[in-house]
Amino acid sequence: MAVIELDHVTKTYKSRGRKTLANNDVSLSVNEGEVFGLFGHNGAGKTTIVNQLLGLLRPDSGSIMIAGKDVVKEPNLGRYLCSVQPQSRTPLGELTPRAVTQIMGKLRGIDDAEVERRTKELFGKLDIEQWADVQGNKLSGGVLRLTGFCMAAVAPGRAVILDEPTNDVDPVRRRYLWSAIRDLTRDGTAVVVVTHAIREAESAVDTIAILNEGKVLVQGNAREIKDRTAGDQMKLEAVAKAGEEQFVKPEWAESLKLAEAELVLTFPRDLATEALRWAGEQRDRGLVAQYSLTEITLEDMYIELIGKAVDGVQR
Numbered sequence: 001m002a003v004i005e006l007d008h009v010t011k012t013y014k015s016r017g018r019k020t021l022a023n024n025d026v027s028l029s030v031n032e033g034e035v036f037g038l039f040g041h042n043g044a045g046k047t048t049i050v051n052q053l054l055g056l057l058r059p060d061s062g063s064i065m066i067a068g069k070d071v072v073k074e075p076n077l078g079r080y081l082c083s084v085q086p087q088s089r090t091p092l093g094e095l096t097p098r099a100v101t102q103i104m105g106k107l108r109g110i111d112d113a114e115v116e117r118r119t120k121e122l123f124g125k126l127d128i129e130q131w132a133d134v135q136g137n138k139l140s141g142g143v144l145r146l147t148g149f150c151m152a153a154v155a156p157g158r159a160v161i162l163d164e165p166t167n168d169v170d171p172v173r174r175r176y177l178w179s180a181i182r183d184l185t186r187d188g189t190a191v192v193v194v195t196h197a198i199r200e201a202e203s204a205v206d207t208i209a210i211l212n213e214g215k216v217l218v219q220g221n222a223r224e225i226k227d228r229t230a231g232d233q234m235k236l237e238a239v240a241k242a243g244e245e246q247f248v249k250p251e252w253a254e255s256l257k258l259a260e261a262e263l264v265l266t267f268p269r270d271l272a273t274e275a276l277r278w279a280g281e282q283r284d285r286g287l288v289a290q291y292s293l294t295e296i297t298l299e300d301m302y303i304e305l306i307g308k309a310v311d312g313v314q315r
């Protein structure tokens with residue numbers, strides 16, 4: 001069942017006589033128990049969607065329903081039905097992570113014992129207990145960001161919206177964070193993650209939408225979109241030790257690109273043996289250093305789709 005439904009939402013900003021079409025006929029749907037990745041370039045319109053979900057902005061046209069409630073008609077319901085981690089770091093001043101997380105839990109209406117239990121659970125899961133009682137103005141950016149997540153997760157609404165939750169967070173705690181994000185879905189909460197970290201989001205999201213210039217370029221199950229776009233392709237990545245003139249695209253390859261010493265060839269999956277043999281030969285000739293054969297990633301697919309969209313506009 002859909003928790004979030006945007007139907008033909010259009011939003012234009014007007015400032016100093018200039019109009020910016022931030023969301024152009026956007027329709028999106030996020031189901032119960034789903035982690036939904038919202039991707040797009042800077043200025044694609046992601047935060048504008050978030051602010052409309054929270055009732056902080058009103059669309060020019062279109063409807064926004066959360067858990068069956070019309071948040072365009074009743075904007076305050078957006079903040080009640082969704083808990084949010086904003087893009088900006090949470091400024092705590094002299095308050096501690098434990099204090100702000102507990103305040104947020106109580107504001108969202110859960111009882112003291114449950115607030116305490118959830119706070120302990122989240123801090124343990126993210127391994128930030130050692131900073132739980134340190135004043136916010138003495139904390140690192142990563143811990144502040146994780147505290148922002150705990151504030152959104154302590155008493156989740158029907159949907160939790162996380163705007164760039166992994167920024168500033170170290171690689172180990174990023175893993176803990178993605179696991180905590182998945183935990184949120186267990187009782188049916190829908191989670192929307194706005195992020196540029198597509199590579200690491202790949203294993204954590206169920207469905208995605210890619211925004212380009214305010215429009216939805218593609219939307220649906222992440223795996224299916226990847227299979228549709230990448231087909232049965234794989235890629236060979238290698239560190240090039242020679243210039244472009246030394247590399248000629250082999251006939252088994254569909255593409256060969258060299259940029260900043262990174263050599264990437266794509267090829268059909270059933271030609272992996274040829275690709276490996278070729279890579280070994282290049283290494284023996286001293287033209288490449290280490291190499292690896294990998295699946296096409298969601299990030300590769302994102303770059304390809306955005307590239308096609310830009311080409312389409314330029315043509």
Ligand SMILES: Nc1ncnc2c1ncn2[C@@H]1O[C@H](COP(=O)(O)OP(=O)(O)OP(=O)(O)O)[C@@H](O)[C@H]1O
Pocket residue numbers: 013014015020021022040041042043044045046047048049
């Ligand atoms: N208050 C505003 N007034 C005028 N234009 C705005 C305002 N807020 C955003 N915009 C413009 O609307 C467009 C969409 O902005 P938005 O912040 O939604 O993008 P985004 O996808 O969240 O970007 P980022 O990834 O950089 O955070 C951009 O062109 C931006 O410059």
